[in-house]
Amino acid sequence: xxxxxxxxxxxxxxxxxxxxxxxxxxxxxxxxxxxxxxxxxxxxxxxxxxxxxxxxxxxxxxxxxxxxxxxxxxxxxxxxxxxxxxxxxxxxxxxx
Numbered sequence: 001x002x003x004x005x006x007x008x009x010x011x012x013x014x015x016x017x018x019x020x021x022x023x024x025x026x027x028x029x030x031x032x033x034x035x036x037x038x039x040x041x042x043x044x045x046x047x048x049x050x051x052x053x054x055x056x057x058x059x060x061x062x063x064x065x066x067x068x069x070x071x072x073x074x075x076x077x078x079x080x081x082x083x084x085x086x087x088x089x090x091x092x093x094x095x096x
Contacts, residue, residue, distance in 0.1 A: 007087040008050035060095045
């Protein structure tokens with residue numbers, strides 16, 4: 001089973017092959033996660049929100065909570081075809 005880390009980074013990526021750290025494009029999960037699905041769109045919004053961390057209203061707690069929710073939905077959808085691990089980004093760890 002392919003292991004994938006889920007955490008955002010600048011450059012609008014949020015999935016990485018483990019343990020290599022090479023970017024895993026979200027398209028890897030198609031057709032199980034079509035680009036038109038609500039979950040796909042919610043993941044894109046979440047990863048884009050990472051770039052707004054410098055804004056005063058940005059909340060790491062809310063960001064992490066949303067990321068974990070999306071992670072659980074994705075895990076359920078992929079149904080043991082991938083092992084998805086939610087990992088806090090470097091920036092999140094610095095703001096804990």
